Amino acid sequence: MSKAGMLYIDSDTLFHRMDGAAKLIVLAVWTVVVFLFQDIRIFVPLFLIGIIMLLSAKLPWKRIRLLVWLMIVFNIFNSLFTLAITPAYGSEVSGSTTVILDLGYNVLTLETVVYVLTLSMKYMSLMPITVLFIYTTHPTRLASSLNRVGVPYKVAYAFSIAFRYIPDMQAEFRNISNAMQARGLGFGKGEGTLSQRLKHFVSIAIPLVQSSLHRIETISNAMDLRGFGKHSKRTWYSATVWHREDYIVIVTSLIVLIAAIAWRVQGYGTFWYPY
Amino acid sequence: MKEPLISFRDFSFQYRSLSEPTLKQINLDIYPGEKILIAGPSGSGKSTLAHCINGLIPFTYSGTLSGEYSLRGQRPADLSIFEISRSVGTILQDQDGQFIGLSVGEDVAFAFENDCMAPADMKPKVTHALDIVDMLPLHDQSPHELSGGQKQRVSLAGVLSMEADILLFDEPLANLDPASGKHAMELMEEIHRQTEKTIIIIEHRVEDVLEQPVDRVVIMAEGRIVKVGTPDEILSSSIMREHGLREPLYVSALKYAGCDLLPKDKPSSLAQVSASPVVKERLAVWADSAEPASKSAPHPPLIEMEDVRFSYDGEREIIRGVSLAIGIGERVALLGNNGAGKSTLSHLLTGIAKPNAGVIRLQGEPINSWSIRRRGEHIGYVMQNPNHMITQPMIWDEVALGLRVRGLSEDEVKTRVEETLRICGLYGYREWPVSALSYGQKKRVTIASILVMEPKLMILDEPTAGQDYKHYTEFMSFISHLADSGMSFLFITHDMHLALEYTERAAVLCNGELIAVGDTAHVLTDTDAIAQANLKETSLGALSRLTGVSAPEAFVRHFIVQEKKVNHHE
Numbered sequence: 120m121s122k123a124g125m126l127y128i129d130s131d132t133l134f135h136r137m138d139g140a141a142k143l144i145v146l147a148v149w150t151v152v153v154f155l156f157q158d159i160r161i162f163v164p165l166f167l168i169g170i171i172m173l174l175s176a177k178l179p180w181k182r183i184r185l186l187v188w189l190m191i192v193f194n195i196f197n198s199l200f201t202l203a204i205t206p207a208y209g210s211e212v213s214g215s216t217t218v219i220l221d222l223g224y225n226v227l228t229l230e231t232v233v234y235v236l237t238l239s240m241k242y243m244s245l246m247p248i249t250v251l252f253i254y255t256t257h258p259t260r261l262a263s264s265l266n267r268v269g270v271p272y273k274v275a276y277a278f279s280i281a282f283r284y285i286p287d288m289q290a291e292f293r294n295i296s297n298a299m300q301a302r303g304l305g306f307g308k309g310e311g312t313l314s315q316r317l318k319h320f321v322s323i324a325i326p327l328v329q330s331s332l333h334r335i336e337t338i339s340n341a342m343d344l345r346g347f348g349k350h351s352k353r354t355w356y357s358a359t360v361w362h363r364e365d366y367i368v369i370v371t372s373l374i375v376l377i378a379a380i381a382w383r384v385q386g387y388g389t390f391w392y393p394y
Numbered sequence: 395m396k397e398p399l400i401s402f403r404d405f406s407f408q409y410r411s412l413s414e415p416t417l418k419q420i421n422l423d424i425y426p427g428e429k430i431l432i433a434g435p436s437g438s439g440k441s442t443l444a445h446c447i448n449g450l451i452p453f454t455y456s457g458t459l460s461g462e463y464s465l466r467g468q469r470p471a472d473l474s475i476f477e478i479s480r481s482v483g484t485i486l487q488d489q490d491g492q493f494i495g496l497s498v499g500e501d502v503a504f505a506f507e508n509d510c511m512a513p514a515d516m517k518p519k520v521t522h523a524l525d526i527v528d529m530l531p532l533h534d535q536s537p538h539e540l541s542g543g544q545k546q547r548v549s550l551a552g553v554l555s556m557e558a559d560i561l562l563f564d565e566p567l568a569n570l571d572p573a574s575g576k577h578a579m580e581l582m583e584e585i586h587r588q589t590e591k592t593i594i595i596i597e598h599r600v601e602d603v604l605e606q607p608v609d610r611v612v613i614m615a616e617g618r619i620v621k622v623g624t625p626d627e628i629l630s631s632s633i634m635r636e637h638g639l640r641e642p643l644y645v646s647a648l649k650y651a652g653c654d655l656l657p658k659d660k661p662s663s664l665a666q667v668s669a670s671p672v673v674k675e676r677l678a679v680w681a682d683s684a685e686p687a688s689k690s691a692p693h694p695p696l697i698e699m700e701d702v703r704f705s706y707d708g709e710r711e712i713i714r715g716v717s718l719a720i721g722i723g724e725r726v727a728l729l730g731n732n733g734a735g736k737s738t739l740s741h742l743l744t745g746i747a748k749p750n751a752g753v754i755r756l757q758g759e760p761i762n763s764w765s766i767r768r769r770g771e772h773i774g775y776v777m778q779n780p781n782h783m784i785t786q787p788m789i790w791d792e793v794a795l796g797l798r799v800r801g802l803s804e805d806e807v808k809t810r811v812e813e814t815l816r817i818c819g820l821y822g823y824r825e826w827p828v829s830a831l832s833y834g835q836k837k838r839v840t841i842a843s844i845l846v847m848e849p850k851l852m853i854l855d856e857p858t859a860g861q862d863y864k865h866y867t868e869f870m871s872f873i874s875h876l877a878d879s880g881m882s883f884l885f886i887t888h889d890m891h892l893a894l895e896y897t898e899r900a901a902v903l904c905n906g907e908l909i910a911v912g913d914t915a916h917v918l919t920d921t922d923a924i925a926q927a928n929l930k931e932t933s934l935g936a937l938s939r940l941t942g943v944s945a946p947e948a949f950v951r952h953f954i955v956q957e958k959k960v961n962h963h964e
Contacts, residue, residue, distance in 0.1 A: 337491030
């Protein structure tokens with residue numbers, strides 16, 4: 120996390136310049152398309168296009184690697200569990216059965232291996248675009264975009280406010296836990312049993328909640344005094360103007376979406392099994 | 395006479411959850427273009443009065459109102475809080491909490507956004523407002539990169555941009571270091587002169603506010619207005635002392651010297667009052683009556699820091715070769731502005747941070763490698779805000795917490811907790827829940843919870859922040875009492891008054907280096923060190939310099955002796 124506690128990484132690439140709402144539409148279309156199909160021949164190109172887009176945003180690997188690894192590890196576990204729990208599921212979907220291993224409680228079929236591979240490619244094809252969206256969209260700009268696509272502004276603003284106070288809460292948590300340690304409460308490994316340490320963590324919650332309540336009172340007073348909630352609408356200082364690029368991207372996304380739906384309706388893109 | 399902007403007639407207010415009214419029979423008129431200071435001890439109702447002016451009462455805090463209150467001839471209850479905020483711009487006390495946006499520019503634009511102004515129209519207005527408060531170059535910064543004083547200026551810009559013609563400052567000096575506080579008061583005066591806006595300042599630190607011109611001072615106590623007058627009238631009277639407010643130090647000194655101050659002597663201006671020959675004569679007699687300073691015996695060292703260095707990132711050093719010793723039973727003040735490295739230095743002592751170079755010794759033994767917990771048995775640390783330290787619902791359990799964690803028998807815990815509660819004057823409350831206590835009492839509970847562990851040194855971070863003079867004096871004499879029993883204290887503070895009256899030695903930290911260490915009266919009259927550290931000289935030093943009656947150091951020392959006598963009698 121950056122000093123400001125935001126995931127946003129400032130830079131000046133096409134994706135940084137794009138309006139948050141446009142990006143949100145691309146993300147939505149991308150997700151819908153991915154979930155319409157079950158064909159690895161679609162997912163692999165999508166994944167590659169996503170990777171190229173991600174590279175073009177020039178995000179420093181050091182900052183994004185945690186999220187990327189998290190997604191990959193989650194995906195691997197998901198695949199392994201699918202293989203272990205429903206090793207013959209792929210056969211149900213494809214209608215053919217090619218046993219490659221007898222597991223005792225069930226058999227592992229080649230169809231399932233292909234199915235799991237397809238499934239994980241499906242998730243992986245969503246990864247680059249999600250990372251791109253999270254790291255190139257400033258929280259307030261995202262809030263203003265959410266508002267533009269129909270989310271009530273009070274809900275959208277709550278989102279932005281959360282980002283504002285996360286770092287303060289982190290600092291407060293550190294301060295409180297330091298003071299507690301000085302009084303002899305252990306939080307780390309080897310400083311008491313697991314249940315004791317857990318209890319100590321819970322005890323920090325009391326002052327943390329107390330100060331959060333106080334903070335909420337201050338913020339809501341400050342917001343009231345400056346006219347928040349006066350009208351049913353509001354404008355956004357950080358709202359971006361829609362450029363030609365944004366329109367091109369949105370129109371392209373919508374064409375892709377319509378084409379994808381039409382294709383799917385004709386029966387293409389169901390689970391593809393090569394053998 | 396002009397029509398008053400704000401007018402209270404026999405106005406009273408009672409919060410719904412309280413059994414007594416907080417404001418009683420308020421009568422006050424505020425005229426356009428006035429600059430008014432509303433002063434009073436905690437609980438005097440001054441913040442409640444501010445809430446009535448800006449509309450938080452009755453729109454956010456409900457209760458019973460009686461009497462008349464009008465804003466521009468209209469009853470606020472007939473308006474909405476938004477309409478009121480168009481006339482009254484409020485700068486709240488909590489500089490961080492009221493910063494809403496994720497960047498400086500965004501925060502200033504907040505009111506425009508809520509007013510549905512087109513983004514293109516906002517930008518020039520935001521730029522203009524930021525320019526007035528000198529914050530334009532920082533318009534893209536996030537709140538976490540700004541100091542308290544800078545955040546306050548952003549809030550001021552936000553309010554200025556709304557073009558409200560009344561500016562209401564609720565305790566603007568709380569949490570600001572002396573230099574930022576002085577800067578804030580100067581900025582307010584500049585805006586007052588240029589825009590002729592009506593300015594209302596709620597504050598108990600009267601001396602700092604009165605350094606700039608103020609038209610009228612309103613003194614509140616126990617929910618009533620007890621006096622309204624010009625600064626000269628208020629300072630010539632004894633009304634502030636009577637109601638537990640701290641007079642400017644130089645005014646107290648003049649009164650000790652037996653000067654009969656009259657409004658025509660202009661006591662609100664240090665320069666004018668000290669030019670009077672009568673005043674000079676009286677002061678000279680008083681200063682001559684000083685007893686020679688008695689040298690106290692040197693204390694054997696408890697903690698020694700030797701050439702300690704520290705940096706978070708290995709590049710920029712925060713602490714640059716600090717050597718400081720704290721003696722057994724000694725009270726030391728660590729002074730310095732925000733960002734000077736005061737908290738980092740205390741973290742190095744408590745073990746939260748480990749030095750990159752240098753040695754820290756406890757009674758001769760190096761403790762660099764000791765953990766926070768191990769050091770905690772010898773060095774206690776009390777945070778500024780008691781609410782950040784208290785984790786147990788009951789007072790008894792809170793004080794017993796540290797001992798129970800150490801695994802002491804319940805019998806021993808009982809004896810030690812009881813004894814500590816007696817020392818701290820909390821024995822009568824031992825069965826009470828913490829939530830029933832006042833801020834000052836909670837502060838005592840946190841001291842008790844550390845004291846019970848019998849540390850050799852107690853570090854207090856801004857011990858008197860947010861407390862008025864009466865509670866401050868009570869609290870500090872309690873601490874002095876503890877120090878007399880042989881415990882050492884390190885006060886981390888930018889409160890010069892506190893250092894002057896309650897510590898023997900002071901160390902001034904500036905950019906991670908100690909630039910002055912020594913006898914407190916000596917250090918605090920060292921104008922070079924004070925200027926370099928961006929602190930503020932006390933008005934006592936300035937008074938002795940301007941009148942030339944005696945050396946500032948001796949003068950200050952004489953004042954403290956006198957002050958202690960008076961406080962002792964009260």
